[in-house]
Amino acid sequence: MNIRTIHWFKFSAPQNFYFLAGRMWPWFATLAAVLTALGLWISFFVAPTDAQQGEGYRIIFVHVPASQMSMFIYLVMAAWAGFGLAFNTRLSGMMASALAPTGALFAFLSLVTGALWGKPMWGAWWVWDARLTSELILLFLYLGFLALQSSIDDPRRADKACAVLALVGVVNVPIIYFSVKWWNTLHQGASVSLTKSPTMAIPMLWGMLIMVVAFWMYAIAIALVRVRNIILDRERHTEWVKHAVE
Amino acid sequence: MKKLQLRKLGLASVLLAALRRELSLALRQKGEVLTPLVFFVVIASLFPLGVGPESALLLRMAPGVLWVSALLAAMLSLQRLFAMDYVDGSLEQMVLSATPLGLLVVAKALSHFLLSGLPLVLMAPVLGLQFGLEGRALGILMLSLLLGTPTLSLIGSIGAALTLGVRGAGVLLSLLILPLYIPVLIFGAGAVEADAAGLGIGGHLSLLAALLVLSAFFAPLATTTALRISLE
Amino acid sequence: MNTASTLTFAKLGCSRGGRLLFQGVDCVLEAGRWLYVAGANGVGKTSLLRMVCGLAQIESGNILWNGLPIHTQRETYLQDLCYLGHLNALQESMTVKENLSFTTALTGFAPTIAQIQEVLARFGVRGRDQQLVRHLSQGQKRRVALSRLALSAAQLWVLDEPFVAMDEAGVRMLADLIETHLNNGGMAVVTSHQQVAIGAMPAQRLELSP
């Protein structure tokens, strides 16, 4: 198909997007698998041992991508939400709700791997580091989104209410991050921070970069599959779903 | 039958009427105004029982404990900000009235502040004394609450509008709103602590004021959108 | 009132929960006329009225007020609109007078006590103005809610089942009120189960069906 002939608005109709997503997700899933394999190989066999943190630093190969994804997904979710509110497109809300669970899982993973890193490095499972604290609050924001989504029965209303919440959240995220940082510097002087990761050797950087891209692909594939389920469920009374189910 | 000739009202008098209605409605259900206040006192008094009466420790904890209790108390009364008007249809009339909805929301948030925030401000010194705070610290506590609680009412109105007519609205409301309250908590409690540590409090207070301005601008916008969605 | 006002439905459609309620509804209502919206239960009469008010989002087609889509001119449109739904919009712990002055204040007008008393008397709830709403019967509450119409300066009345639970005198009273409103150049969109004659003017009829 000539890419120029694709009419993008055509795909904003849920039924068209359903089939488009059906064709796209296997590609993203394959990419995710290949890149993960490559990334894992670099993280364990190419990247050298760190001078200060020994082998323990290898946790960053999952921790950093997970926390980055958790923040990016929130932004993407809010963008879909804003788009949906502004143009009243049905697909936007569905995309936002397809992304939310994955974002929440990444936030959760980021916290747990952060703790698993913190224990050997700082001797404590949890420190009130600005990054970790903000990540925790981000998880709360995700949980609020999911809770609101699940407690409103009418899906259209749920989408719109969640869109407002996501936008309010995204305005607040920088404020929260700033305030937590302020609070952190006031209460404990210089502390070890996850941002101050070891002086990065080039293979380490590559490994992390590839893992980040792999996580991206994973998140996109998962969101596409989930949005397909959501579309089927919401459009169950339409003729095309009946055809698709047969 | 003849048509009635009515006196025209300016926007300011409409808003004043809305505010007066909110206040008189709340004052007729005195329990609903007093309960959060009593809750505030009880919660704050539980902490010394939990951590022990050691005065140095209590003094350190006081700003945080009082601020967290204030957050929780302010949230208790949020749920009924729109709920009663939603049930009986008055909210529909507000949404459909010629008066800008955003201004009605501000009037409601203001009444929530007057009925739940302001009493907390006035009550705080009494509790502060229990924790060993004195003179200057009490003043700063009150000042930070005075600057912070209106923000709580404004941000809270978004949550109250989003959870209208929703299952388990009370708990849901707290889950949605408490994370958004964190900056206010940090700067509010931080002001008292900074002063105790001999640091300036100008930064904290101006940030609280900035949050107030920001939320006064954005929260009514989000709340009106949420209200329209809830009524659909 | 503007005698050239028009309310237009253009290819209006509505669905709920994925099911189509009605579609392709076209209709023009002019000043001085009223629209009788008929149809079986669940066909979307209330949904239509909520769309006319702008409470519900329009999914397909459009609603125009004086030639412009209502959502592009919300502020002006709302000044011309008075909606009476299933709910009475009366706070139980306030008096009748307080309730009426508040809902009227929202539209930008302040009725005097005498005016409120006059309107209440017209609707057969004379002398109740200082009573708390919670002490009224259901029928009385409905009458108080309806008396809001008499205090409204809006041109377009949107009434959802206003005759339900009214006795004969009440129906007569309301019909007269609407007739006066129409004679003054007003307009009304009304749903009703029972057939009601309003003045000598035949209603414009809109039959909804899927």
Add this chain to the structure above:
Amino acid sequence: MQWNSISEFFAMGGYAFYVWGSFGLTALVAVVEILLLRSQRRELMVHLRNELLSERASS
């Protein structure tokens, strides 16, 4: 390569629990999410088919 033996690789310089815990948990979460989505889709399909069948039967 910095590993001299398999056991050294699994020991991760003494950080085995933390490193393998992180990677293992991440893998576990991903697998669980994928399985959940699959079963969700299956259930949905069965449900929609049943709905369709009963609709056909009644008409």
